[in-house]
Amino acid sequence: MDGIAGRACVVTGSTKGIGLSVATSLAEAGADVVISARSARDVERVAADLDAKSAGRVVGITCDVSRVEDCQELLGGAVEELGRLDVLINNAGVGIYAPITELTVEDWQRQVDTNLGGVFYCSKAAVPHLMESDDGWIVNVGSLACRNPFAGGTGYNASKFGLLGLSEAMMLDLRHHGIRVATVMPGSVNTDFGGSPASPESAWKLRPEDVASAVLHLLGYGGNALVSRIEMRPSQPPKG
Ligand SMILES: NC(=O)c1ccc[n+]([C@@H]2O[C@H](COP(=O)([O-])OP(=O)(O)OC[C@H]3O[C@@H](n4cnc5c(N)ncnc54)[C@H](OP(=O)(O)O)[C@@H]3O)[C@@H](O)[C@H]2O)c1
Incomplete structure (x- = not known):
């Protein structure tokens, strides 16, 4: 499939921050998108808002990704609503x-x-459906913390180092089934994440739109190229 328009996409954690920006960019480009997060009220609000201003369909399905049954219902529900699945963006974190x-x-x-x-x-839950797509993608939102330990990162580093391993092992397996897997690894992004709220003082950080732009760039790759990892940093952080 050429371009983003018409692709059926699921974005986890897409009511705020990076996920919202990725979902908005996909919908603006004409994709059909499933919005999801834990808060049903936020999911309904964001899905209705985006659906009203997008060419493609935007629907909401509540999902806590730490619950396996929720994830199965999310992907099954997405295929029921959109008719198929082309792109899964694992962003919730x-x-x-x-x-x-x-x-x-x-x-x-x-x-x-x-x-x-x-x-x-x-x-x-997504793979059997992505195998039916002629251009299946899984994009995992990792972090520079996938490779760089930091003090206080006991749980976060462990989860993100594991994510990079999972992502790249899946990439090696799934390319033989026509599914591309990539990891986007941003540094600090100006969102309400990890206890530090988005703020004008943090304007030097990456913007959620910068990460969305990298994700859409990845989805544009076709042919024999499999770009499997993107690292992103703020271009001018404070010197310290
Ligand atoms: N911000 C950064 O500096 C930064 C840097 C590198 C990587 N990242 C990564 O980028 C991703 C998104 O971060 P963000 O900064 O956009 O965070 P955010 O602004 O806090 O947004 C997180 C989104 O995920 C949802 N979410 C949280 N827990 C969930 C769960 N268990 N199941 C489903 N949805 C869940 C939230 O909605 P609900 O609370 O309603 O579920 C919300 O929609 C994360 O994977 C994070 O590790 C962030």
């Missing part, structure tokens, strides 16, 4: 920063279950 001395078992589990487990559950 949480950041709880604390050293091992302070990180609770619950916060460890929440990060691993969401940032890593959710990608596995959604991808597993």
Whole structure:
């Protein structure tokens, strides 16, 4: 399939931040999009708003990606609503920063279950449908924390290092089934993530639109090229 228009896409964690920007860019380009997150009210509001101003269909399905049944219902529901599946964007994630001395078992589990487990559950449910597509894609939103440990990153680094391993192993398997898998790894993005709210003082950070632009760029690749990893950094961070 050429271009984004008409592709059937699911974006997890798409009511705010990076996911919202990716979903908006896909809808503006004419794709059919499923919006999803845990808050049903946010999912309904964002889906209705985007659907009203987009060429393609935009529908909402509530999903907590740390719950395997939710992920199965999300992908099954997407195919029911849109008729097929071409693109899965695994974006939903949480950041709880604390050293091992302070990180609770619950916060460890929440990060691993969401940032890593959710990608596995959604991808597993998506793959049989993506195999039917003539241009199937899974794009995983990782982080520079996929490769760079930082103090306080016990749970976040573990989940994101695991995500990169999962993503690249899937990439090697799924290319033989006509599905491309890529990991986008941004540095700091100006969103309400990990306890630090978006702010004008953080205008030096990447914008959610910068990450969306990288995702859409990836989806434009075809032919024999499989671009499997993009690292992104703010171009002019404060010197420190
Ligand atoms: N911001 C950064 O500096 C940065 C840098 C690198 C990578 N990233 C990665 O980018 C992704 C998105 O981050 P963001 O900054 O856009 O975050 P955000 O502004 O906090 O938005 C997170 C989105 O994910 C949803 N979400 C959270 N937990 C979920 C769950 N268990 N199941 C389904 N949806 C869930 C949220 O809605 P609900 O709360 O309603 O579920 C929301 O729509 C994450 O994977 C993050 O690790 C962020």
